[in-house]
Amino acid sequence: MKKSIKKILVDVSVITLIIGCLSAVMACSSKTSDSGKTDVDYKYASYVYDDNEPQYYMSDSAAAAETGYYYIAGASGVSDNTNSYMYYYDMVKQEAIPLCSDIDCDHKTKDCEAYISSDMCLSSKIWYHNQRIYMIEKTAEKDILVSYNKTMRDKKEEKTLSIDGYSVNGNKNNACISHGKLYYMLAGNNTIMLCSVSLSDDSEPHIIKTYESTYNYLELIVLYGIGDKVYINWNSGISVGESIYYVEVLDINTENVQRLYNMNEQYPDIADSILNWNSEVSFDKSNNMYFPCANEDKYIIRKLNLDNGEIKDIFTLDIEGTTVEAKQEKKEIKNGEFSQFKEIGDENYIHFYGYDGKHLYVYRGVNISKLVGKSIEEKRIEEKRAAYDNYIYIFDTDGNVDETVVLNKTNENSSGNITLDYKGGDERCMLVTTARADVAGMELSQEEKDKIEAIDKEAAKKKKGGARICVTAVLDKSQIGSTSMQWQQITPE
Numbered sequence: 178m179k180k181s182i183k184k185i186l187v188d189v190s191v192i193t194l195i196i197g198c199l200s201a202v203m204a205c206s207s208k209t210s211d212s213g214k215t216d217v218d219y220k221y222a223s224y225v226y227d228d229n230e231p232q233y234y235m236s237d238s239a240a241a242a243e244t245g246y247y248y249i250a251g252a253s254g255v256s257d258n259t260n261s262y263m264y265y266y267d268m269v270k271q272e273a274i275p276l277c278s279d280i281d282c283d284h285k286t287k288d289c290e291a292y293i294s295s296d297m298c299l300s301s302k303i304w305y306h307n308q309r310i311y312m313i314e315k316t317a318e319k320d321i322l323v324s325y326n327k328t329m330r331d332k333k334e335e336k337t338l339s340i341d342g343y344s345v346n347g348n349k350n351n352a353c354i355s356h357g358k359l360y361y362m363l364a365g366n367n368t369i370m371l372c373s374v375s376l377s378d379d380s381e382p383h384i385i386k387t388y389e390s391t392y393n394y395l396e397l398i399v400l401y402g403i404g405d406k407v408y409i410n411w412n413s414g415i416s417v418g419e420s421i422y423y424v425e426v427l428d429i430n431t432e433n434v435q436r437l438y439n440m441n442e443q444y445p446d447i448a449d450s451i452l453n454w455n456s457e458v459s460f461d462k463s464n465n466m467y468f469p470c471a472n473e474d475k476y477i478i479r480k481l482n483l484d485n486g487e488i489k490d491i492f493t494l495d496i497e498g499t500t501v502e503a504k505q506e507k508k509e510i511k512n513g514e515f516s517q518f519k520e521i522g523d524e525n526y527i528h529f530y531g532y533d534g535k536h537l538y539v540y541r542g543v544n545i546s547k548l549v550g551k552s553i554e555e556k557r558i559e560e561k562r563a564a565y566d567n568y569i570y571i572f573d574t575d576g577n578v579d580e581t582v583v584l585n586k587t588n589e590n591s592s593g594n595i596t597l598d599y600k601g602g603d604e605r606c607m608l609v610t611t612a613r614a615d616v617a618g619m620e621l622s623q624e625e626k627d628k629i630e631a632i633d634k635e636a637a638k639k640k641k642g643g644a645r646i647c648v649t650a651v652l653d654k655s656q657i658g659s660t661s662m663q664w665q666q667i668t669p670e
Contacts, residue, residue: 220655231355234533234534234602237300238250238303245266245269246600248303249261250610251610251612251645251646251647252285253284253647253669254621254648255621258285261301262292263275272669273649278328290329304353320339321335322359336382338382340372342365343363344364346361346363350400350455353400353402354402357376358375360402370385385434397454398410401459403461407426409423410424411424420454421441423439424436424466425437438483450471452469459531459537460532465481466481467491467537469527475493476496477492478490478493478529479491480576491572492576494539521544521546526545527542528542530599530601533602534603537571543593566585567583567584569581582652584617587620596611597611602652605653610648610649611648612646616648619650620666621648632644649669
């Protein structure tokens with residue numbers, strides 16, 4: 178039976194769309210040398226992509242490619258659901274697209290080809306290696322490492338990761354790809370196992386080291402691959418608010434694991450001030466570890482030389498209200514009947530974004546507890562708004578600040594906390610998403626704002642939910658030091 182003219186035109190349109198959207202994505206395969214250097218004429222043409230290098234500069238839900246970034250985020254612009262989708266930011270065209278070939282798809286439902294469920298992609302963790310997208314898929318029987326081509330098609334089941342019934346640990350930074358191998362954590366029965374498997378042959382995964390839960394309270398082990406090492410940060414929980422912090426290193430050539438530091442024993446005063454040991458620590462290729470700490474009046478990024486044990490405070494911010502007691506008070510109030518915020522430490526609104534090979538990044542948001550009980554006039558006048566600005570501090574490994582980026586709402590007279598989902602970034606760009614439509618330099622179009630209003634009105638009628646917003650933006654790192662850094666909003670249309 179002959180196809181209808183309409184069907185033929187749709188098929189041709191789909192093919193044309195795929196070719197057009199992915200031309201830049203595929204350009205890297207035709208114009209990239211074995212060293213990873215591309216001759217594509219675009220702003221970052223001098224960038225050399227190293228396929229063997231673990232991507233220590235990207236977050237869990239994003240991966241760098243030859244001429245762009247893959248990332249997982251909510252529905253672009255405005256939606257009324259909480260689904261996640263796979264996108265590609267094309268640096269050549271300077272635009273982001275969902276990895277879906279259906280020209281009639283609005284990319285806002287589970288029927289979209291770019292849709293990513295929690296079972297399809299454990300912890301929303303993705304990697305880009307050997308021109309394929311990798312993720313860990315959970316099934317009823319086992320955990321599987323799967324891969325897709327650059328268009329999220331041609332799915333392959335690469336490896337079964339489960340061993341003896343143990344499942345892949347779902348914590349952040351639970352795995353990394355380095356030099357053609359996947360390193361990952363299995364967990365179960367108060368036991369955590371560090372495992373490895375090759376991506377280039379038919380070998381089965383094997384256990385490198387087993388960690389037993391010492392206190393049967395909390396064990397968190399995360400991996401940071403950089404160079405020919407995988408650093409292991411181990412948080413052994415003793416009780417609420419009390420932990421032991423370890424640093425270990427895996428030599429990927431020998432698979433020997435060495436204990437480097439017990440922070441509590443060797444640096445007891447510093448250990449008491451450590452923040453986010455399993456989510457906001459970073460390393461460089463000179464065997465330095467960077468980690469955040471806080472005391473009563475300072476937020477600090479510290480630099481520990483893993484070879485000689487020397488610790489330096491390289492970056493500090495003045496803060497208020499940072500103590501374990503304050504965190505406990507917050508917990509008690511949360512479980513009580515209080516309806517308002519109790520002031521908590523500024524450190525809860527500060528995040529260390531890590532290291533990209535040249536710079537380190539700290540994001541300081543607004544401590545919203547300071548705004549409770551104050552009139553709009555007080556918020557505007559008191560401290561002359563400065564206390565209500567959001568900042569990204571960009572500094573080198575010695576703590577020298579090269580750039581400070583201010584983020585505020587489009588209404589300059591009253592800002593407030595702006596939550597960013599940091600996707601990471603290499604030497605080319607910083608990639609973020611936000612659930613706000615009114616961030617200066619990232620604001621959505623009037624059409625999208627009208628959608629927000631319509632969804633919220635309908636939700637109010639039904640007494641449920643409301644609009645979900647996902648705005649994507651990049652910051653061009655070539656502008657660092659120019660005092661003219663500006664966000665580029667790239668939210669897919």
